[in-house]
Amino acid sequence: MTTKTESRVSLLRESLSSASVLQIELMKTKKINPLVFVFEGVDDFTYYEQAIKHCSFSYRYEHIVAKGKEQINILYNKLLDTKNHNLLKNTFFFVDQDYDNFSYITNSVFNLDVYAIENCLYDHAAIESILIDELKLHGEKAEKRNYYLEALTQSYNNFVNIMRDYSHYLFVCKNNTLPQEYPSLSPYFINVSHSTTIMNRELKRDFSPEYSQIVSYPEEFLCNTDHLNDSQIIRGKYVFWFIKKWIMAVKEDINNNKVHSEDLRLSDDFITIRRLSQNCCINNRLFKFLDRIGEQMKSGVPS
Numbered sequence: 001m002t003t004k005t006e007s008r009v010s011l012l013r014e015s016l017s018s019a020s021v022l023q024i025e026l027m028k029t030k031k032i033n034p035l036v037f038v039f040e041g042v043d044d045f046t047y048y049e050q051a052i053k054h055c056s057f058s059y060r061y062e063h064i065v066a067k068g069k070e071q072i073n074i075l076y077n078k079l080l081d082t083k084n085h086n087l088l089k090n091t092f093f094f095v096d097q098d099y100d101n102f103s104y105i106t107n108s109v110f111n112l113d114v115y116a117i118e119n120c121l122y123d124h125a126a127i128e129s130i131l132i133d134e135l136k137l138h139g140e141k142a143e144k145r146n147y148y149l150e151a152l153t154q155s156y157n158n159f160v161n162i163m164r165d166y167s168h169y170l171f172v173c174k175n176n177t178l179p180q181e182y183p184s185l186s187p188y189f190i191n192v193s194h195s196t197t198i199m200n201r202e203l204k205r206d207f208s209p210e211y212s213q214i215v216s217y218p219e220e221f222l223c224n225t226d227h228l229n230d231s232q233i234i235r236g237k238y239v240f241w242f243i244k245k246w247i248m249a250v251k252e253d254i255n256n257n258k259v260h261s262e263d264l265r266l267s268d269d270f271i272t273i274r275r276l277s278q279n280c281c282i283n284n285r286l287f288k289f290l291d292r293i294g295e296q297m298k299s300g301v302p303s
Helices: 004-030 042-054 069-081 117-121 124-132 139-175 208-215 236-256 273-277 284-299
Strands: 036-039 062-065 091-095 109-111 190-192 197-199
Touching (some): 004 036, 004 069, 042 062, 042 273, 042 284, 117 273, 124 273, 139 197
Parallel strands (some): 036 091, 091 109
Antiparallel strands (some): 190 197
């Protein structure tokens, strides 16, 4: 039977091997274009492709997609340790914060200041765009749109109040090596309407006794999240789930109240990271990061 330690060692070996694969891909890509952006995954690029355009970044770049943050961490530290300036020059990495207890502070790595890219999608301008276009709340129905946007704030605040305590539990588990799986959200646990969000059932806690013991000794364990805001403590995938459920709840309310002459017939397939990120507000930290890259490219000074 495989122990937890053996499993971790196996995962580390896989990460080291895959980091070498990522390094080879980076070498090949830099022969095509010396300016390379490395993203954690496919969804991350989907968000950043739009966010970078919003920042009016004018330099052409190639991108590669890693297999998660750990692969990027290992590769980046390997390049630093071996002083591989050729690969580090004009190569930039984009990572989520997650529940990690460290953040990159370097000109080569853009470290999100929220849990993950999905947290950035809770953006009223992005959600309003869907209300205007797909849900057809424009023109004489603008007042109804404004009503829903006000209701969004209340429903999201309910969601945050529900999720914050559980997110603290997940944070403690992650940072104290308790292997709690991140559960998927569903209406079985949480019900989202256009104006409110309520909890139906408690989410799974496999390590409640251990968690209680840890938080009883905050000076000995990493368990303080008072410094984290809602976007830093609540997982991005949970926020994205809420957005999709809320938009579909608005659709149902529109149909139930006969706001349009014909019912809206939409599934939630159209609510994608790309669709939302197209209308998200400019990420000011990303703007400054890219502006610095632009200045480096202009002057020829390596990163």
